[in-house]
Amino acid sequence: MIHLSTEITPDQIRRYENELSERKDASVLERAVKKNGILATAQDDIANVNMTPIFSIDLDTGHVANQKQSGRCWMFAALNTMRHAMKDTFNLPGDFELSQNYTYFWDKFEKANYFYENVINTADKPLDDRKVAFLMETPQQDGGQWDMICAIIEKYGVVPQSAMPETFNSSASGQINSLLNLKLRKDAVEFRELVANKASRAEIDEMKDRKLQEVYRILSYSFGEPVTKFDFEYRDSNKEYHIDRGLTPKTFYDKYVKWDLSQYVSIINAPTDDKEYNKTYTVEMLGNVVGGREVKHLNVSMEDFKQMAIAQLQAGQSVWFGCDVGQSSDRKNGIMDTKVYAKDELFDVDFSMSKAERLDYGESLMTHAMVLTGVDLVDGKPTKWKVENSWGDKVGDKGYFVMSDAWMDEYCYQVVVNKNFMPENLQKAQEQEPKMLQPWDPMGALA
Template sequence: MLKWKLNIKGVIYLSHIISNEELVSFQKDLISRKESAVNERAITKNGILASSYDWHAVSETTPVFSIDLDTGDVANQKQSGRCWMFAALNTMRHDMAKQLGLKKFELSQSYTFFWDKFEKANFFYENVLRTADQPADSREVAWLMATPQQDGGQWDMLCALIEKYGVVPQTAMPETYNSSKSNEINTVLNRKLRQDAVALRQMVADKTDDKTIDEKRTSMLSDVYRMLSYSFGQPPVKFDFEYRDKDNNFHRDSDLTPKEFFSKYVGWNLNDYVSIINAPTADKPYDKTYTVDMLGNVVGGRSVKHLNVTMEDFKKLAIAQLQAGESVWFGCDVGQSSDRQKGIMDLNIYAKSELFDTDLSMTKAQRLDYGESMMTHAMVITGVDLVNNKPTKWKVENSWGPKVGEKGYFVMSDTWMDEYCYQIVVNKQFLPDKLKQAQEQEPTILKPWDPMGALA
C-alpha cells in the first residue's frame, strides 16, 4: 500500500506499508518455486556460505605462479588488528633476510604497536581540541568519539612511526598478551580517551588558557604512556642485535638505537614509497591525489597521501615491483568472496545470487559509495601468474599464521583484485612520468568517513 508522507525537512516522499495481500502473494511465490524446499533444507542446516560454495573456484586457483618470490614463513598477528603493520614490516624483513642470510626473523610488531597507540592518543587529543567548538552530536565529534583509537592503520602511518621511532627486531621487544590479544587494552584506553575528551572540551568551553590546557594534555599523555608500558612493556632505547646467518655464522651488533637499526639494517628511504589506490567513484578522478581529514597518528609527522589510478595502471605497477624482486604491500576487503581456510579469494567461490535467485551485483564504485565494501585488511603480494603478459592470479602472504591457506599463503584471482583491492604501495621508480607528476600534486582533502580513510 502506497502513501505520501512528509519527512522531517518537509519533503514529500512515497511510503510503502506492507499489506496482508502482499504477504499472501510472497508466500505463494515462494511455494511455487520447485527449489524452495531443497534450498531451505540446505541453508538452514549448513548456512549460506557452505550452501553456495562452488568447488570449481578451487581448481582454478592452484598456488603456482610464473613470478614467485621466496619470502619465508608467514607471521601471525593473532587476535589483534595489526595486519597493516605486519604486512609493512614483512616487506622490510624480506629484504633484510636476503641481505643478511637470515632463516627465521621478524621485526617487532609490538614495538610499533606501542608507539602507534601512544601517538594515536595525542592525535585524538589534537582533533578533540580542534573540534571543541562543535556540539557533541556534530558528525565530526561523533565520528571521533565512536572509536578514539584502534589497531588498524595505513602505510603512511607506519612510515610516520618509523621515521620518528625506528624499528627493532622482535627479540628486542617480544610479543605480550596485550599485543597479541588487543581487545582489553583497546577497551580501557578508549574509555580513558573519551574521559579525557570530556575534560578537554570542558576546559575549552570554560575559556581555560592554552598553557593550562597543554599541561593537562601532557598529564593525560603521561597516563597513556604508563598504561601502554604496563601492557606491552617499555620500548627499548638501546639494544644488541644478535643473529646467526644461513651458514651458521654468529653476528652481534651492540648498543644500537631503534633509528640506527632501521638505517643500518633496513636502509629504505621511505619517501620513495607511495600509496596507490583504485577508487572508481565519481568524486575521485584518476591521476589525482587525495588525503583524508583527521586520518593519521603522528602529529607533525608524515600525512596520508593516495594517488588514484586506473586498475590497469594499478596492476602494472604491482607487476613491475614484483619483477624487480620486491614484494608489494596491499590493502583489500578480505572478507568478500573468500575462503579463509583454503586461502582462496575468488569472485566465484560462493554463488549467492544463484542460491537466492536474486541479483546481488554492485559495481566497485557503488560498493564504496554505499558502504558495502572498503579496505579491511592488509597483506603482501609475493607473486603473480602471467599468461601472455596478463595476470591471472596473485600469490599473497597473509599474517594469520601457517594453519590457513597454503602454509599461510593465499591465492587471489585477478578478477577478485579488480573488485576488492583498493591500495598498493610501490617505489616511485616504477611510476611512469605521467604518474610521477600526478603524485607530486597537492592532495584533495576527503571527509573523515570517506572509504579511502578505512584502516586495515
C-alpha cells in the first residue's frame, strides 16, 4: 500500500500553540529548561538518597584508573579485573596498574590486519553494498569487547604499566584514530583494485605485509615500540622491596595473572525476538586478531545474568560488564538509576520503551564497560551495585558509581563470568556453536 505524505498545516500549528498556552505551568517550565537545561531541570534528588554507596558485598579494589580521552574502557575494565586479583595475591599497592598502552598497541596493529582481511574478502562487492559501507564507516576504533582483549592477551601477554607507560596518543586518541582510519581507507582502495585486477593471493599478501609494516611504524612512533623483556620492580603495600628480572609479557602473565582465559565467557541479556535465551551468538566481521579468539555470547534471562554476577562477587572476584552508560546517568554524582531524571513528568510525554524495543529501534546498545565490585543484597535480592569506572577519581565517589538494580535490568547487556559460577545447564548451553549475527547487530557494539 502506498501512503501519501501529509504536510504540517497552519491549523495544526495554531492548535499546538493553543494547547501549550492552556498549560498553567508552561511559562515556569520553559524558563527553567531554557536556563538550566533538560537534565538539571528534570533531576530527581530522591535518587541521591536511595543510591547511598553502602553494600553488603563490597570488594576492596584500590585505586581507580583513568582512560582519559580514549575509548579503551573495555580494555581498562578487563585489566582492572586482573589487577584486582593480583593486588590480593601479591600484596601490590593500590595504585598498581597493568599497561593499557601495551595492549592498546597490539589491538590497533591486529585491527589493521583484521580490516585488511575483511576488505579483501568483500572486494568483489560494490562500494554501496551494506557490508562494504559498514567496513568503511569506521575502519578501526578504540572500542572492543571481552573476547577481543582475551585474543590480544593470549597472543601477546601483558606487562605492568611501569614497563610501558601511557603516552600522549594513548591517553588522547583522536589524532591517531584519524590518521589510522585515513591510512586504512586509502589501503582499502589499493586492495580492492588489486583484487579487481585478478591479483594472486601471494601478491595481495605481499602488499599487505608492506602496509602492516607502515602501521607498525606509525604505532611505534605514537605509543612506543612494545616491550619484549623487562624487570618487574615494586614495593608492596607493606613497603617491602621486590624485583623479578628478565620477564617477557607472556612469562609475566603466566606468573602474576595466571588466569585461564578460556574459563571466562561472555553472558548477554538481549530480550529481542531474534535471539533465544540459552543460545549462543557471534557477530560477522567483529574481532581483532585474525586466527585468534572469536567473539561468542550466551544470551540468558536477566535473572540468570544477575545471579552469575552475584556468585562471582560472593567468591571475592570482580566482574567485567558492558552497559549503555549515557542512559539515565548522573556522571558527576556517580549515579545510574532509572529515576535519576523525571523527563516524562517535566514534558508530560511518555518516553518509555522496553529494553527489546530500545535495541531493535536503535535507542540503546552497549557503549561502555566497567567493573562490578560490590552489590547490596536484601533478602537475597540485589537492590544496588557498586561500579568501578575508569574515568579517574574526580567523578562519583572517588571514581566509583552506584547502579540501581532497576537500571541494570534496563541498560546492562553483558557480563563476563568464570564458568565455575555458571549453572550446569548454562555451561552446556555455552558450548553450542553460535549463530552468526549481522555486522550491525546491537550485540556487536563496541564498548
